[in-house]
Amino acid sequence: MDAIETSEVLENIDIDVIQKHLDTVIDLAITFSTKILVALLVLWITTWVVKRIVKLVDLAMKARKVELTLHKFLVSIINIGLRTISIIIFASMIGVETASLIALLGAAGLAVGLALQGSLANFAGGIIILFFRPFKSGDVIEAQGFVGTIDEIQIFNTIMITFDNRKIFIPNGLLSNGCLVNDFSQKVRRVDMKFGVSYSDHIPKVKEVIKAVLDADKRILKQPHADIWVAEHGASSVNFFVRPWVKSDDYWDVYFAIHEEMKMAFDKAGISIPFPQRDVHMISVENPG
Incomplete structure (x- = not known):
């Protein structure tokens, strides 16, 4: 009984139909495998091109001596961006709907951006600082x-x-x-100082002593010339503004050294540096009793 039924089933099978479906499967396999091979070839070529572009960008930044942090970041961003484009090209060649893929990536980027607003602000600030320096x-x-x-x-x-x-x-x-x-972006800086002397001291003599102290310090530049001005009539002193120019690296050394040297020069020249004083007058009142 089983042999008879099997024989009947085989007689009812259309060999042409089977051959047609088999040919269709073979054609699809050949077409898809060809598409895959072409897509893989394109992916290999684009990967090689991306490597060459990234290497050229890297060499160009080294030649221009770009800040190291910005250099690494830009090379990394360019590398990731170009590789992403090559993967999208590969996906489109094998039949993936790239429009939906790009929309998905955009939505994911938007969600991440909203979640990391503060960090992205710092990230953008870092790029601005590294670029404009x-x-x-x-x-x-x-x-x-x-x-x-x-x-x-x-x-x-x-x-x-x-x-x-x-x-x-x-x-x-x-x-x-x-x-x-x-503070020190420029090669030279002006050192602003103020010195007070007594009202009884002779102003031309004070200027002469100040100028001698400045001339004795070799770190002070001859040009631009130092300014020595009578700037204020204070409550207990006549105040001089002294403004020499120095190399930026010498700023603090000159600032502290001149204050020390100026005190010793004033003492040697008999010029007094006043300080606030208060006179107290005692008035006795006789007891009428």
């Missing part, structure tokens, strides 16, 4: 209530070392959107 590592700046030397500029934060050797992490978003002072 208002300061660099080793500069002394005043910003956000701190004064110190820039130790490192990172993508999200800038690290400052204060003069008492504290390490401060300042978000780049604040630095890029706030005011800051770069």
Whole structure:
């Protein structure tokens, strides 16, 4: 009975139909495998091109001596961006709907951006700082209530070392959107000082002593010339503004040295440096009793 039924089933099978479906499967396999091979070839070529472009960008930045942090970041971003484009090209060649893929990536990027608004602001601030370079590592700046030397500029934060050797992490978003002072960005700086002398001292003599102290210090530049002005008639002193110019690296050494040397020169010349004094007069009242 089973043999008879099997025989009947085989007689009812249309060999042409089977051959047609088999040919269709073979054609699809050939077409798809060809598409896969072409897509893989394109992917290999684009990967090679991306490597060459990234290498050229890297060499160009080294030649232009771009800040190391910005250099690494830009190379990384360019590499990731170009590789993403090559993967999208590969996906489109094998039949993946790239429009939906790009929409998905965009939605994911938007969600991440909303979740990390503060970090992205610091990230953007880091790019602005590294690109426009208002300061660099080793500069002394005043910003956000701190004064110190820039130790490192990172993508999200800038690290400052204060003069008492504290390490401060300042978000780049604040630095890029706030005011800051770069104290030593210029090669020369003016040292602003004020000295007070007694009203009884002879002004031309005081100026002569001040000029002699400045001329004796070889770190003080001849040009621009130093200013020596009578600036204020104070409550107990005549105040002189003294403003020599020095190389930026010599600023603090000159500032402290001149104050010490000026005191000794005034003492030697008999010029007094007044300080606030108060006279107390005792008035006795006779007891009428």
